[in-house]
Amino acid sequence: MEEKVILVNEKDEQIGLMEKIEAHEKALLHRAFSVFVYNDKNQMLLQKRALGKYHSPGLWTNTCCSHQRENETNIQAGKRRLMEEMGFTTDLKDTISFIYKAPFENGLSEHEFDHILVGYYNQDPKPNPDEVADWKWLTAEEVKNDIEKNPDQYTAWFKIIFDKHYSQIA
Numbered sequence: 001m002e003e004k005v006i007l008v009n010e011k012d013e014q015i016g017l018m019e020k021i022e023a024h025e026k027a028l029l030h031r032a033f034s035v036f037v038y039n040d041k042n043q044m045l046l047q048k049r050a051l052g053k054y055h056s057p058g059l060w061t062n063t064c065c066s067h068q069r070e071n072e073t074n075i076q077a078g079k080r081r082l083m084e085e086m087g088f089t090t091d092l093k094d095t096i097s098f099i100y101k102a103p104f105e106n107g108l109s110e111h112e113f114d115h116i117l118v119g120y121y122n123q124d125p126k127p128n129p130d131e132v133a134d135w136k137w138l139t140a141e142e143v144k145n146d147i148e149k150n151p152d153q154y155t156a157w158f159k160i161i162f163d164k165h166y167s168q169i170a
C-alpha cells in the first residue's frame, strides 16, 4: 500500500500529501510523532529499529515513531502505531513539539514537525519483528550514560529530544 505523509509549514498547517519515501528523499518538512512510554519504575521503553527499516536501521530509539495520516489526530496516530510496532496500546498525552532536520548516510533525510506523545504501560511489549529488532526498559539516567558511551547506537531524533527537550516531557 502506498503510504503518504502530511507536508506541513512551520506552523504545522497541512500544505500537501506526499509518498513517504519521496518526502524523505526530498527532505520536505512533514508531520510526525515520537512516543515515550514509561512504567511504574520510572523506566522508559526503548526500541531497537529493525534491520530492514528505510533509515536508521538497528539503532536504539524511543518507544515508537511514525507519521500521522490525513484526518488522524496525533493521539489517534500514536495509539495506532504503538499497537502496530510494539503490540500494545495505551492512553497518550500530547506534549511539546519541535522541528528538526537530520540527513542519513543512505541519502534519505528526516525533516519533521515532531509531536512528543507520552504514556504509561507496565507490561513488556510484544513487538512486530518487521519494525522492531529488540527492546529494553531504561531510566533516563541510564539512557543519558549510554548515549554518552555509545552515541552511534542511537537515532538522531532521540538524541536531540534527550539533549534539548527532555526536561519538558519528563
Ligand SMILES: C=C(C)CCOP(=O)(O)OP(=O)(O)O
Binding pocket: 032, 033, 034, 064, 065, 066, 067, 110, 112, 114, 157
Ligand atoms: C517520527 C520520527 C521521529 C521518525 C519516523 O518514524 P519511523 O521512521 O519509525 O516511521 P514509520 O516507518 O514507523 O512510519
Ligand SMILES: [Mg+2]
Binding pocket: 064, 065, 066, 085, 131
Ligand atoms: Mg516507526
Ligand SMILES: [Mn+2]
Binding pocket: 024, 030, 032, 067, 110, 111, 112
Ligand atoms: Mn519522517
